[in-house]
Amino acid sequence: MKAIIGCAVGLALGGCVGPLKRAEVPPWQRGDLARPEMALDGAPTLSAYRGHVYYSKEAASGGAGLAGGGCGCN
Amino acid sequence: MQLTPKAGSALAGLTAAALALPGIAATPAAQTELQYQFNRYQEADNPADRTFGGAASPRFEIGSHQLRLLRPRSEDREWRADLTYETLSGATPWFVTEQNGRPVQVLSGPTIEERRFDLVAQHRWYGEGGYTGLSGGTSIENDYRSVSLGAEQLRETSDRRLAVSYGVGASFDRLEPTDGGPDGRFPGRVASASKQSQSVYVSLSDVLNPRTLVQYGLSLNRASGFLSDPYKLAEVAGEAVADARPDERFSAVATLRLRHYLPNPGAALHLDYRYFRDDWRVDSHTVELGWLQTLAAAWTAELGGRYYSQSQAFFYQPFFRQAREDGLASSDYRLSPYGAVALRAGLGWRGAAWQARLNVESYRADAGLALGRVRVAHPGLVEFTTVSLALGYRY
Numbered sequence: 001m002k003a004i005i006g007c008a009v010g011l012a013l014g015g016c017v018g019p020l021k022r023a024e025v026p027p028w029q030r031g032d033l034a035r036p037e038m039a040l041d042g043a044p045t046l047s048a049y050r051g052h053v054y055y056s057k058e059a060a061s062g063g064a065g066l067a068g069g070g071c072g073c074n
Numbered sequence: 075m076q077l078t079p080k081a082g083s084a085l086a087g088l089t090a091a092a093l094a095l096p097g098i099a100a101t102p103a104a105q106t107e108l109q110y111q112f113n114r115y116q117e118a119d120n121p122a123d124r125t126f127g128g129a130a131s132p133r134f135e136i137g138s139h140q141l142r143l144l145r146p147r148s149e150d151r152e153w154r155a156d157l158t159y160e161t162l163s164g165a166t167p168w169f170v171t172e173q174n175g176r177p178v179q180v181l182s183g184p185t186i187e188e189r190r191f192d193l194v195a196q197h198r199w200y201g202e203g204g205y206t207g208l209s210g211g212t213s214i215e216n217d218y219r220s221v222s223l224g225a226e227q228l229r230e231t232s233d234r235r236l237a238v239s240y241g242v243g244a245s246f247d248r249l250e251p252t253d254g255g256p257d258g259r260f261p262g263r264v265a266s267a268s269k270q271s272q273s274v275y276v277s278l279s280d281v282l283n284p285r286t287l288v289q290y291g292l293s294l295n296r297a298s299g300f301l302s303d304p305y306k307l308a309e310v311a312g313e314a315v316a317d318a319r320p321d322e323r324f325s326a327v328a329t330l331r332l333r334h335y336l337p338n339p340g341a342a343l344h345l346d347y348r349y350f351r352d353d354w355r356v357d358s359h360t361v362e363l364g365w366l367q368t369l370a371a372a373w374t375a376e377l378g379g380r381y382y383s384q385s386q387a388f389f390y391q392p393f394f395r396q397a398r399e400d401g402l403a404s405s406d407y408r409l410s411p412y413g414a415v416a417l418r419a420g421l422g423w424r425g426a427a428w429q430a431r432l433n434v435e436s437y438r439a440d441a442g443l444a445l446g447r448v449r450v451a452h453p454g455l456v457e458f459t460t461v462s463l464a465l466g467y468r469y
Contacts (some may be wrong), residue, residue, distance in 0.1 A: 019334045025235060032285050032335040036424070037137035037342040037366035037374060040289055040331055045111045045142045046157065046433055046462055053115065057407050057456055059384050060358035062327040064277040064291025066243040069213045069222030070269070071190060072347035
């Protein structure tokens with residue numbers, strides 16, 4: 001299982017090496033970036049729910065944002 | 075040469091929109107948005123061969139309702155509020171004992187009936203190149219109350235290619251565990267306690283090229299006070315004692331999020347990574363991959379996977395042959411070493427005013443999935459399924 005996961009991540013990153021190159025981005029070339037599916041968090045309510053579930057069931061918590069309040073779930 | 079249309083022109087509005095970083099809202103929402111989401115969470119039975127008594131045991135189920143309101147008040151102000159109401163019932167892991175030479179889970183019995191109410195509100199002030207937000211929240215259960223405060227800012231460069239956000243937060247929690255205290259059914263359970271937490275974060279978003287966006291983040295967190303679980307026990311030298319954890323916990327979290335658009339299939343690839351480390355000696359890695367495919371003008375399908383691995387806390391054991399010198403002890407599976415895999419799928423529809431979304435996710439924790447070698451697997455590792463249905467309206 002670990003080998004499969006490692007390969008999947010490697011393939012994803014390998015396929016992204018080209019797209020990781022920095023390039024000029026004039027305003028008329030930002031159409032794809034503005035697509036809803038490109039949002040860092042396109043479903044904040046779902047993300048909040050998933051974050052709460054993982055916070056309740058795992059030792060790790062947090063990310064790039066305010067931590068918020070606690071609960072009796074952890 | 076960079077175009078600089080006159081302010082107030084239609085071209086200025088289109089150019090401003092084109093310049094805006096996706097998902098990084100440095101401008102207030104154009105419309106009021108209201109969204110309702112219902113979630114159903116169901117844990118799988120704890121298997122018979124890992125449960126005390128030799129019979130499979132049902133575990134937790136939770137139903138929750140979320141309401142989100144996003145309301146612009148003017149050209150430069152915005153209110154946000156998130157309300158959650160959930161009901162919890164079932165049995166929960168209580169302690170671990172030894173049976174036939176193997177650790178087995180003792181569960182509490184299907185006696186838990188809980189309700190939780192949670193409200194978070196934020197006000198944002200938008201200005202040239204960013205915003206400032208102040209937030210406050212409360213979470214209320216019959217045995218737990220929490221109040222939280224937060225402040226954050228976002229600042230972006232004039233070309234809207236880079237954005238920095240940073241914030242601080244604090245939480246003040248009060249516990250009054252059921253049946254605790256000298257007159258309670260469980261005298262060894264604390265009657266009341268408190269804990270506090272503080273956090274600070276910073277993140278940097280960067281448009282790498284016309285189809286790729288990346289965000290780096292770092293947060294530091296401190297919790298202090300009563301950090302043990304009042305409803306859990308640990309077996310120490312054959313006796314059940316109260317779960318006992320340190321009264322302080324420092325943690326650091328580093329995150330990386332990447333979004334890349336593939337025009338030929340018309341899909342976006344999401345890659346998220348998180349590294350967590352604390353002074354309880356828990357290290358964890360989280361990797362999430364997602365594929366968001368546009369099916370037609372208003373339909374989107376999503377497939378995703380998540381891998382998680384954590385090491386154990388230094389005061390964790392399934393059970394203890396003898397007491398630790400520092401008096402700490404926990405057999406909580408959430409502090410044990412394990413890995414977990416989750417698979418999710420979703421379907422969304424977005425109209426001019428209405429939108430709907432259905433998501434399902436299946437999660438399985440297993441000691442064999444951990445990055446490190448696990449000598450003794452915890453018998454109470456969890457499997458669960460969630461289903462979420464959301465409906466939204468913009469006006």
